[in-house]
Amino acid sequence: MNYDIVITTAFGVESVTKRELIRLGVEDPKAIEGSILVHGTEEDVMKYNLLLRTAERVHIKLTNFRAETFDELFDNVKSFSWENFLPKDAKIIVTGKSKKSSLFAISSCQSIIKKAILVRLMPVYKTRTFSEDGAEYNIEFSIDNNEVTLLLNTSGKGLHKRGYRTLVAPAQMKETLACAIVSLSDMRAERPFIDPFCGCGTFVIEAAMRALNIAPGINRDFAFLHWNLFDKRVFDRLKEEAKDTEKRDLCLSFCGYDIDPEVIKLARYHARQAGIEDKVHFQVRDVKELSSRFSEGTICCDPPYGKRLGDLKQAQELTAVLGQRYRALGDKWSAFVVSAVPDFERRFGKKADKNRKFFNAEELCRLYSYFSTKEPRS
Numbered sequence: 380m381n382y383d384i385v386i387t388t389a390f391g392v393e394s395v396t397k398r399e400l401i402r403l404g405v406e407d408p409k410a411i412e413g414s415i416l417v418h419g420t421e422e423d424v425m426k427y428n429l430l431l432r433t434a435e436r437v438h439i440k441l442t443n444f445r446a447e448t449f450d451e452l453f454d455n456v457k458s459f460s461w462e463n464f465l466p467k468d469a470k471i472i473v474t475g476k477s478k479k480s481s482l483f484a485i486s487s488c489q490s491i492i493k494k495a496i497l498v499r500l501m502p503v504y505k506t507r508t509f510s511e512d513g514a515e516y517n518i519e520f521s522i523d524n525n526e527v528t529l530l531l532n533t534s535g536k537g538l539h540k541r542g543y544r545t546l547v548a549p550a551q552m553k554e555t556l557a558c559a560i561v562s563l564s565d566m567r568a569e570r571p572f573i574d575p576f577c578g579c580g581t582f583v584i585e586a587a588m589r590a591l592n593i594a595p596g597i598n599r600d601f602a603f604l605h606w607n608l609f610d611k612r613v614f615d616r617l618k619e620e621a622k623d624t625e626k627r628d629l630c631l632s633f634c635g636y637d638i639d640p641e642v643i644k645l646a647r648y649h650a651r652q653a654g655i656e657d658k659v660h661f662q663v664r665d666v667k668e669l670s671s672r673f674s675e676g677t678i679c680c681d682p683p684y685g686k687r688l689g690d691l692k693q694a695q696e697l698t699a700v701l702g703q704r705y706r707a708l709g710d711k712w713s714a715f716v717v718s719a720v721p722d723f724e725r726r727f728g729k730k731a732d733k734n735r736k737f738f739n740a741e742e743l744c745r746l747y748s749y750f751s752t753k754e755p756r757s
């Protein structure tokens with residue numbers, strides 16, 4: 380079967396995910412505000428869930444139509460062939476959002492959509508009551524300018540949940556966003572990589588998994604695995620193929636430092652959970668002591684920027700220290716720093732080669748990129 384597949388991403392990350400899709404052989408993925416539209420089969424849906432590092436979720440687009448009244452919403456939902464997707468015991472969860480539309484009461488839309496689905500299924504399954512004790516099916520609606528779109532979430536929990544990060548550190552970054560930033564850096568397996576503010580290790584672990592070509596979804600569950608729609612043997616084959624292309628033999632020089640001994644323990648634990656504890660190194664170290672025995676490498680980090688951790692003055696001081704230590708490493712080092720410090724470049728002591736906007740935990744920040752003297756990568 381061929382589907383329209385909607386892959387959601389964080390704001391500002393669309394182009395990175397698009398690049399991942401192109402690398403997977405997808406022709407002409409269309410990026411539209413926080414999502415990417417592609418066409419593909421069940422196998423593609425499973426592959427994107429398993430392999431995409433920076434996407435938030437993979438959905439199948441079910442239908443779209445115009446509706447300005449609850450009756451129109453009900454009738455259009457009821458006319459869709461839900462029986463092709465939902466079994467009799469499906470646990471149906473409807474969530475959604477609306478903007479610039481006549482139908483804006485979210486909970487009423489949710490109830491109407493669910494009722495219309497069940498009314499559609501009653502004659503098909505010859506029942507008026509549904510146990511809903513089977514697998515979960517998350518139906519997501521969005522209404523924009525009275526245009527309703529219904530999606531089926533095939534991922535389940537967000538794809539940032541790789542399975543390795545089970546403990547929580549203050550102000551940790553989402554794995555998918557951290558990986559997008561690593562992807563925008565000049566990180567390479569053969570180049571030393573340092574996060575001087577590593578917290579629970581996200582940048583270092585994501586960078587190492589990428590360098591070793593370990594599939595981000597190799598150790599997690601997905602909603603589609605609980606459905607009869609997809610052939611699990613195909614997914615097992617995809618996993619085997621992914622394992623065959625891992626580069627576990629590579630030696631990496633990837634390190635994370637942090638002033639807080641507790642988060643360093645978490646980082647080591649997460650590296651163990653990810654199965655890469657022998658590939659990365661975490662150590663307690665103040666950024667004031669940042670140095671390296673290598674003459675070139677990549678710095679990638681999100682220092683405290685005075686909102687979620689510490690105050691603005693401390694954040695400005697840390698930015699200045701990071702800038703000094705970075706310059707002392709020499710001009711063959713590059714730096715990729717996420718910050719919301721308003722006068723970042725002045726504090727850091729150098730104008731960035733590039734900067735781009737991101738939202739990190741709903742906070743607008745920027746990625747400041749400083750390339751080494753080698754050829755810059757975009």
Ligand SMILES: C[S@@+](CC[C@H](N)C(=O)[O-])C[C@H]1O[C@@H](n2cnc3c(N)ncnc32)[C@H](O)[C@@H]1O
Nearest residue numbers: 550551552576577578579581637638639665666
């Ligand atoms: C925004 S958090 C980094 C979160 C990390 N990216 C993660 O995903 O877990 C900033 C980190 O900087 C650390 N930090 C604060 N002052 C520091 C200093 N002087 N030297 C090194 N690390 C410091 C904090 O302990 C905190 O873990």
